[in-house]
Amino acid sequence: MRKILFFWAIILGAYSCIQSHKSESPTNVKVVRKGAVIMAKPEKLALYKKLHAHPWESVITKLKECNIHNYSIFYRNGYLFSYMEYTGTNWKQDMQKLAADSTIQAWWKLTDPCQEPVSFAKDGEWWADMEEIFHSD
């Protein structure tokens, strides 16, 4: 009886351990990495940097709700490059959800005038999507 109890305690411990690992790193989440490029207007660069150094908490929350994670923006010589990891299953729908949010609209009202599309952007393209040609975990 003692051995059986001991056995079940080990099984119980192992089971909860597996479950907690599962919840931390879900195996079914497919991460899509997205890179894009846009220009910063020289006269608005300082404002753009200031806004992004202290982003609104509500913007960050909404990004996460729309399955955008590990999102960074880099700058050099007029070029803004963004990198993000998308963990959702419907990019178009999530982008519509993001664009429909009043906080995001207020944020973009400040940030959009700081940017202009690259010369090689397609008609109507704001951030110009880039192609992932290499990845190593």
Added chain:
Amino acid sequence: MRKILFFWAIILGAYSCIQSHKSESPTNVKVVRKGAVIMAKPEKLALYKKLHAHPWESVITKLKECNIHNYSIFYRNGYLFSYMEYTGTNWKQDMQKLAADSTIQAWWKLTDPCQEPVSFAKDGEWWADMEEIFHSD
């Protein structure tokens, strides 16, 4: 006695669980995100893409040994943008280690002729480092 055994089995299970979590996500690792930009020579783009679609396993191994993780390269209209996460504590030393490796040297012998620095690169700068101006986990 039975209860004590049961108690210790639970403690043992919990301890191994905590240890295995620790090894998966070390709390002391500081991640430095690095973005950089370079040009792809149009006539060498196909070769560059082909090499990066099937990178040598030995190159990937060496990158990891030098604490480079989650490394991606994106392309658009001549521009190559790289994103990586550095988890080491001595970037300069790790880059020297990388550059001293014969496999990496052989890889760069193939990839370097496919690239040229951006017009705004500093003297001697190959990939032009960008400044991280925004990040959200």
